[in-house]
Amino acid sequence: MVCGDLNGWFESILRVIFCNNLPYGGCLVVFAGDHGQLPPVMALPLYVSPKLGKNTVHNKSFSGFIEYQKIAEVYILEKIERIVKGKEGAEELKDLVNAIRDGDVDDDEHDPVFQTIRSRFPLNLSTAERDRFAEDDVVHLWYCKKPAAEYNLKKLNELSTPVARIKVVHPEGDKLSEMGSADDAGGLTVELVLCVGSRVMFLHNTWLDEYLYNGSMGTVTHIVYAPGQDPPALPICKYYM
Numbered sequence: 001m002v003c004g005d006l007n008g009w010f011e012s013i014l015r016v017i018f019c020n021n022l023p024y025g026g027c028l029v030v031f032a033g034d035h036g037q038l039p040p041v042m043a044l045p046l047y048v049s050p051k052l053g054k055n056t057v058h059n060k061s062f063s064g065f066i067e068y069q070k071i072a073e074v075y076i077l078e079k080i081e082r083i084v085k086g087k088e089g090a091e092e093l094k095d096l097v098n099a100i101r102d103g104d105v106d107d108d109e110h111d112p113v114f115q116t117i118r119s120r121f122p123l124n125l126s127t128a129e130r131d132r133f134a135e136d137d138v139v140h141l142w143y144c145k146k147p148a149a150e151y152n153l154k155k156l157n158e159l160s161t162p163v164a165r166i167k168v169v170h171p172e173g174d175k176l177s178e179m180g181s182a183d184d185a186g187g188l189t190v191e192l193v194l195c196v197g198s199r200v201m202f203l204h205n206t207w208l209d210e211y212l213y214n215g216s217m218g219t220v221t222h223i224v225y226a227p228g229q230d231p232p233a234l235p236i237c238k239y240y241m
Helices: 004-017 060-069 090-101 112-119 127-132 145-158 175-179
Strands: 163-167 191-195 199-201 217-219
Touching (some): 090 112
Antiparallel strands (some): 199 217
């Protein structure tokens, strides 16, 4: 969900780029989304008016809210494309998703929505279903970072190939940086563990022209060090299209 502040800056920047005072610089802007999704973190959604105050008219959140109110046409899509009508369990799934979205879930053991959710807890799954989650082509979503790191290390060990342990390089004398967590360093961990066959993902838009953007993934095929260098020196990186 885009917040009003971001929309306000986006709108004003387009006016500067196209050198006019028209809303969004005269561009056609299409908003798409679901008002039932989670609101922005520590910010007001587009459709919520900021509190009035002395500096409200100069606030980007307020201007973003005002421009959002000027939307000329609204189209409501009622068909959920990801759920095939008539397929077994499709309607139940749709009702379940809508109930969770609206917060209409009761922990009463007789509530059908709660019963459906509880049936999907790992302890309630059959052995065959649990084994499916161990397959290599299954994407895992973890509720916190620790089990994700433990699972990744387990899969690396199962590859039975040499592992390169790459330690982060801190500015000389920067003890605070050495003691900081990955959250304090924008996702940079103290140690990166890689081996041939491991999967990697870019977390920043590094080189858009060559498709090195946030979320793009690749596989390590070789780990090569410069002549005369060995771990813990940094290996040479080469990206192939």
